[in-house]
Amino acid sequence: MDINYNDFKLVIEQAIDFEALKANEFDVEHFFTDQDWSKFLDLLNGPVYPILVKDLWPRCEIYDKVEAEKEYALKVA
Numbered sequence: 001m002d003i004n005y006n007d008f009k010l011v012i013e014q015a016i017d018f019e020a021l022k023a024n025e026f027d028v029e030h031f032f033t034d035q036d037w038s039k040f041l042d043l044l045n046g047p048v049y050p051i052l053v054k055d056l057w058p059r060c061e062i063y064d065k066v067e068a069e070k071e072y073a074l075k076v077a
Contacts, residue, residue, distance in 0.1 A: 003058050010053060015044035 018029040032041060063071065 005054060008054050008058070010048070010050050012048045012050070016041060 016032070021028055032038065
């Protein structure tokens, strides 16, 4: 994927913004705390490393199932 490093813009958001939901009359936080998901959500809302993401993401490759099976068959052979 050819993306100029400086043109690659990241959008960093919170996974779940309970305060915004409460402001819109959707108080759902207790559903998550009752199931003890607080620690997991804290991880999702934790730090983001934009330099790492900008370096890693353009190097990723996507394969469909057919291509993955061909690659697997070649490696097994």
